Amino acid sequence: xxxxxxxxxxxxxxxxxxxxxxxxxxxxxxxxxxxxxxxxxxxxxxxxxxxxxxxxxxxxxxxxxxxxxxxxxxxxxxxxxxxxxxxxxxxxxxxxxxxxxxxxxxxxxxxxxxxxxxxxxxxxxxxxxxxxxxxxxxxxxxxxxxxxxxxxxxxxxxxxxxxxxxxxxxxxxxxxxxxxxxxxxxxxxxxxxxxxxxxxxxxxxxxxxxxxxxxxxxxxxxxxxxxxxxxxxxxxxxxxxxxxxxxxxxxxxxxxxxxxxxxxxxxxxxxxxxxxxxxxxxxxxxxxxxxxxxxxxxxxxxxxxxxxxxxxxxxxxxxxxxxxxxxxxxxxxxxxxxxxxxxxxxxxxxxxxxxxxxxxxxxxxxxxxxxxxxxxxxxxxxxxxxx
Numbered sequence: 001x002x003x004x005x006x007x008x009x010x011x012x013x014x015x016x017x018x019x020x021x022x023x024x025x026x027x028x029x030x031x032x033x034x035x036x037x038x039x040x041x042x043x044x045x046x047x048x049x050x051x052x053x054x055x056x057x058x059x060x061x062x063x064x065x066x067x068x069x070x071x072x073x074x075x076x077x078x079x080x081x082x083x084x085x086x087x088x089x090x091x092x093x094x095x096x097x098x099x100x101x102x103x104x105x106x107x108x109x110x111x112x113x114x115x116x117x118x119x120x121x122x123x124x125x126x127x128x129x130x131x132x133x134x135x136x137x138x139x140x141x142x143x144x145x146x147x148x149x150x151x152x153x154x155x156x157x158x159x160x161x162x163x164x165x166x167x168x169x170x171x172x173x174x175x176x177x178x179x180x181x182x183x184x185x186x187x188x189x190x191x192x193x194x195x196x197x198x199x200x201x202x203x204x205x206x207x208x209x210x211x212x213x214x215x216x217x218x219x220x221x222x223x224x225x226x227x228x229x230x231x232x233x234x235x236x237x238x239x240x241x242x243x244x245x246x247x248x249x250x251x252x253x254x255x256x257x258x259x260x261x262x263x264x265x266x267x268x269x270x271x272x273x274x275x276x277x278x279x280x281x282x283x284x285x286x287x288x289x290x291x292x293x294x295x296x297x298x299x300x301x302x303x304x305x306x307x308x309x310x311x312x313x314x315x316x317x318x319x320x321x322x323x324x325x326x327x328x329x330x331x332x333x334x335x336x337x338x339x340x341x342x343x344x345x346x347x348x349x350x351x352x353x354x355x356x357x358x359x360x361x362x363x364x365x366x367x368x369x370x371x372x373x374x375x376x377x378x379x380x381x382x383x384x385x386x387x
Contacts, residue, residue: 003029003033006029013231015041015042015045020046020049020050023042023046024042024046024387025044027039027042027043027046027059027063030042031206032132033135036066036067036120037067039063039066040060040063040064040067041061041344043059043060043063044058044060044063046059047059047076048153050055051080052080052081053121054080054081054083054085054086057076057077057080057081057085057086058085058089059087060076060180060300061073061076061089062074062089063350065089065093069290070093070096070097071091071233073093074090074093077089077090077093078090082113083113084110084111084113084115084119084123085110085119085306086108086116087106087107087109087110087113088106088110088119088122088123088126089224089245090106090125091103091104091106091107091110091126092129092385094106095126095129095133098133100130100133100136104127104129104130104131104134107123107126107127107130108127109125110123111123111124118152120151121147121150121151124143124146124147125143125144125155125159126157126158127143128143128144128147128163131143132162132163132166137163137166137167138167140163141160141163141164141167143155144159144160144162144163145160145266147159148160148180152180154184154186157176157177157180157181157184157189158186158188158189158192159187160176161173161176161177161181161192161193161196163190164176165192165313166194168199170196170199170200171199171200173192173193173196174193174196174197174200177189177193177196181193182187185216185221186212186216187212187213187216187217187223190209190210190212190213190216191209191210191213191220191222191223194206194207194208194209194210194213194223194226197209198226198230203230203261206226206230207231209231210223210226210227210230211227213225218307219246221243221246221247221248222243222248224240224242224243224246224248225239225240225243225248225250225253227239228240228243228253228256228257229256233260233264234264236256236260237257237261237264237266240253240256240257240260241257244257244328249281250301251286251289251290254273254277254290254294255290258270258273258274258293258294258297258299261273261297262297263267267298270294270297270298271298273290273294274290274291274294274295277290277291277294278291283311283313284292284313285313285317285320286309287312288311288314288317288320289317289319289320289323291307292304292307292320292324292327293321293323294329295307295327296323296326301327301328301330301331301333301334304324304327304328305328305337307324312321316346318348318349318351318352319352321341321345321352321355322327322349322352322358323354325338325341325342325358326354326357326358326361329357329358329362329365330361330364334342335361335362335365336366336372337360338361339362339366339368339371340373342358342359342362342374343370346374350378354381355378356375356378357377359371359374359378360375363375
């Protein structure tokens with residue numbers, strides 16, 4: 001019987017007359033086919049028939065959570081008998097809402113009631129993640145280390161290493177991996193070890209583990225980004241392009257890729273990148289920064305001037321504004337315009353590192369006395385800061 005036929009038969013039934021086993025079986029079928037409202041209807045019916053049954057409570061609350069009805073799920077759990085399972089589920093809801101102190105207390109209470117070792121391990125794992133998210137990484141590391149000593153598996157190994165990395169214990173993370181983790185082939189684990197080696201400035205080993213990462217998971221996006229930064233020339237370009245093809249978005253990648261395209265004289269790729277960024281990613285501070293930086297490398301001053309006049313948000317972002325004016329200030333056809341903009345935005349640009357260069361360019365071409373005064377102000381400030 002296919003699902004459509006099942007649905008026809010189901011709609012003919014009086015579900016209130018069905019036995020619990022059949023209700024739960026039908027609920028599972030609806031879950032499998034993404035019909036969560038139908039599944040909820042059955043979960044609720046089972047719960048109403050067996051309000052004191054832990055499994056019925058958990059299934060109903062879980063179904064409510066799947067439909068993002070967290071408040072309703074909490075009411076169900078609040079009104080139920082406090083067991084390790086119900087307290088664990090409450091904790092997961094509070095954790096998802098970043099109420100970490102409440103989640104921590106619920107998990108501790110759940111652990112006191114838990115009898116099965118497997119359930120205790122689950123609670124400890126969730127408690128370790130709460131500690132990690134609440135910047136209590138030492139406590140998280142202690143729990144994950146205890147979990148690993150109880151049960152040496154991949155998940156517990158990765159949890160220990162992740163905590164070591166968050167604490168900056170890169171040497172310990174690598175030593176722990178070499179002692180216990182080399183038998184595992186796992187992309188996330190390899191990426192974590194690559195991160196550790198990178199922070200120890202062993203870039204060759206970092207790159208090797210990144211290559212292991214993508215050999216296991218060809219769509220591990222961030223690995224391609226880091227491979228790009230660890231590579232040169234066409235190889236770096238290929239890694240960055242792969243990162244972007246996987247919907248990666250990093251301003252640093254775009255800026256680095258622009259420079260690589262320029263070095264390889266692939267100017268049409270820069271133009272295509274600008275079109276793609278502005279057309280497909282929308283207009284915001286980041287996309288404008290990427291685009292203006294790219295156009296700067298092509299010396300397309302007229303296009304930069306056009307974008308500047310069209311997009312008012314440039315004037316609201318000092319780093320974006322100074323980048324634009326810097327490029328325009330290098331062209332004598334636009335220097336008078338830049339002079340006008342400096343007089344408008346001088347206080348706003350005062351702390352931007354590149355602003356001194358903008359002023360210097362304008363002064364060289366105009367000899368303007370106001371610009372000279374601005375330059376002197378910056379020089380006095382810089383000398384004072386150095387002193």
